[in-house]
Amino acid sequence: MKTLKFLWMPLVMTMLLAFTSFRDESKETERLHEAANVLKEFDKMKESIPHDLISEYKGIVIIPSMINAGIGIGGKRGKGVAIVKLDDGSWSDPVFVTLTGGSIGPQIGVQAVDLVLVFRHKGALTKVKNGDVTIGGDISAAAGPVGRSTSANTDYQFRAEVYSYSRSRGLFAGISLNGTSLAIDKAANRAYYGDNMSAQDIFNDSKSTAKAVTDLKNTLATLD
Numbered sequence: 001m002k003t004l005k006f007l008w009m010p011l012v013m014t015m016l017l018a019f020t021s022f023r024d025e026s027k028e029t030e031r032l033h034e035a036a037n038v039l040k041e042f043d044k045m046k047e048s049i050p051h052d053l054i055s056e057y058k059g060i061v062i063i064p065s066m067i068n069a070g071i072g073i074g075g076k077r078g079k080g081v082a083i084v085k086l087d088d089g090s091w092s093d094p095v096f097v098t099l100t101g102g103s104i105g106p107q108i109g110v111q112a113v114d115l116v117l118v119f120r121h122k123g124a125l126t127k128v129k130n131g132d133v134t135i136g137g138d139i140s141a142a143a144g145p146v147g148r149s150t151s152a153n154t155d156y157q158f159r160a161e162v163y164s165y166s167r168s169r170g171l172f173a174g175i176s177l178n179g180t181s182l183a184i185d186k187a188a189n190r191a192y193y194g195d196n197m198s199a200q201d202i203f204n205d206s207k208s209t210a211k212a213v214t215d216l217k218n219t220l221a222t223l224d
Helices: 002-044 049-057 186-193 199-204 211-223
Strands: 059-084 093-118 132-135 142-143 162-168 178-186
Touching: 002 059, 002 093, 002 162, 002 211, 049 211, 059 178, 059 211, 093 186, 093 199, 178 211, 186 199
Parallel strands: 142 162
Antiparallel strands: 059 093, 093 162, 093 178, 132 178
């Protein structure tokens, strides 16, 4: 019986590890689906993100249901994904990220906000490794223009390094991002892509065929 016990133990451990990996990956899969849904919901709105902005800019961060809370001292916390445009014009596989920040001032309450950040240059995202990037410090962010296309306004030029869009309960909601830190979610990336894939590897080399990844990239391509 002891022999059988020792024979079964490796198999049981393998099954437990596989189950744990599946559970971890399922959380990230859900995050990818939520990110795709945020893009779809934004595009349904009359004051949507201009398609020509996404076409011209090189990176995008999507944070579904970011918590924006405060009682005198406020805080922001959310998990999402970052995607950059490759040299051939296609979109990279998504890298999992976190966004964290705080603020001081008269505020009270808790709000769940869908947040989209559109980056002029992809370097702000691809160069984030062990540290993070501070919005309002390392890079500036401005409230983005709205409307499916800005071509009707010939005097308008996209100039900000980052344009931000936030939505709460189906309406656009202004939100301050100064001092907010964007960081790579290494644990989520390991759970979804494996230990050997860094954020840079995912941006540059990953070609995932997972349905959640494909759906997100296809959704983004429809806005490009």
